[in-house]
Amino acid sequence: MSGTHDCTGDAAAYALGALEPEEASAFREHMQQCAVCRDEVAALGGVVQALPTAIRQYEAPPGLRRRVMREVRSEPAGSLTRRVGVVRTRAIACGVAVMAAAGAFTGIELTAGAAATVFQARLSGISGSAQVRVTNGRAELVVRHLTSPGHGHIYEVWLQYGTHAPVAASVLFGVDSAGNNEVAIPRRIHGASAILVTSEPSGGSPKPTHAPVIVTRLD
Amino acid sequence: MFSQRRNLKQLADEDLMLQVREGDARAFEVLFDRHGGPAFSLAYRMCGSRARAEDVVQEAFISLWRAGGRYDPSRGSVRTWILSVVHNRTIDSFRRESRRTAQSLEEGHAEERVAAAELTEVTVQRRADADGVRHALLQLPEEQRKVIELSYYGGFSHQEIAEMLALPPGTVKGRMRLGLGKLRISLDEAGVLP
Numbered sequence: 001m002s003g004t005h006d007c008t009g010d011a012a013a014y015a016l017g018a019l020e021p022e023e024a025s026a027f028r029e030h031m032q033q034c035a036v037c038r039d040e041v042a043a044l045g046g047v048v049q050a051l052p053t054a055i056r057q058y059e060a061p062p063g064l065r066r067r068v069m070r071e072v073r074s075e076p077a078g079s080l081t082r083r084v085g086v087v088r089t090r091a092i093a094c095g096v097a098v099m100a101a102a103g104a105f106t107g108i109e110l111t112a113g114a115a116a117t118v119f120q121a122r123l124s125g126i127s128g129s130a131q132v133r134v135t136n137g138r139a140e141l142v143v144r145h146l147t148s149p150g151h152g153h154i155y156e157v158w159l160q161y162g163t164h165a166p167v168a169a170s171v172l173f174g175v176d177s178a179g180n181n182e183v184a185i186p187r188r189i190h191g192a193s194a195i196l197v198t199s200e201p202s203g204g205s206p207k208p209t210h211a212p213v214i215v216t217r218l219d
Numbered sequence: 220m221f222s223q224r225r226n227l228k229q230l231a232d233e234d235l236m237l238q239v240r241e242g243d244a245r246a247f248e249v250l251f252d253r254h255g256g257p258a259f260s261l262a263y264r265m266c267g268s269r270a271r272a273e274d275v276v277q278e279a280f281i282s283l284w285r286a287g288g289r290y291d292p293s294r295g296s297v298r299t300w301i302l303s304v305v306h307n308r309t310i311d312s313f314r315r316e317s318r319r320t321a322q323s324l325e326e327g328h329a330e331e332r333v334a335a336a337e338l339t340e341v342t343v344q345r346r347a348d349a350d351g352v353r354h355a356l357l358q359l360p361e362e363q364r365k366v367i368e369l370s371y372y373g374g375f376s377h378q379e380i381a382e383m384l385a386l387p388p389g390t391v392k393g394r395m396r397l398g399l400g401k402l403r404i405s406l407d408e409a410g411v412l413p
Binding site for chain 2: 009010011012013015016017018019020043044046047048049050051052053054055056057058059060061063064065067068069071072073075140151154172173174176181182184202
């Protein structure tokens, strides 16, 4: 047992994904010090993994398969070894410090045939990390170990163009029990100077109600 | 080409993931053929809407493709990873709604009968395991089964379940713990757990 915490109280709810985001975040921190809870979650996790087998099983609809594969074939996956090798070549060829130490721009990841530009985000008031990966004008926000938005709240993504008011990107997201998520931004970001994230009430807001907690400058 | 595809079908999931990391869309296609059905089935059970389930599964698989080789075998099987992503993405989609109740899911089911009739049900290959899990769930006291189903298949938090059932949150957590504990024993005895 760790301190006065009820070590068997939250493990089951956590394994089921039933804790509120801030509770899950607190429980993850607790597990770092509590082997009892870690073991309990590991054991119950195996049970939870079996739950999908208990439901009626269907074939994936043919249209779904076609759409997935069409998008996959238009967007090649990454190859780490090729990524590293060609980045160095480009740096030498361009005479530019591709992997900038300062600022938001951190480098270029080359996927098979398409360059993914990576922009590191700045966080304010929350912990974790975030970056935006841009491929062919399409952006994906990747967050890791991010503080949950809190009960009754959700993260909302905005695009900023110069000094204009932020425009809703039609993206709301939370984070999983590890604080992770990868969120595709459906709007093309051409011309955007920044991608912002605010914490909003569930369901989102037409305008940001607070200062952004994640800022990714693209200029 | 034909012989390459047949060889891919013979690869284990973990080996296919290595191919995916190298950008092999054909390997990813084989993974989809193996796990797309269970992924869709889970999303459909949770969403109660075929269209929504398809959107969630499409989003999930594209994110898996973009993740390339980030699959970590020490964290579980490829199927477990895929279903975990689908489960999380479905809950994310629920969070975009301002309010969702168990009743709204029930009402949605009536409209879905037509869509469901067009779906092809499949015989689970590992039928004994599936039957074992279903049987173990049915053996639970209803109060414990309900909170597990509402949380896992419904995507509701323990707070939301407490409000729905007019119970203290601690009682809901307690029923989850007892229910999962009993399931663990039953599934272990049935040889379903790894």
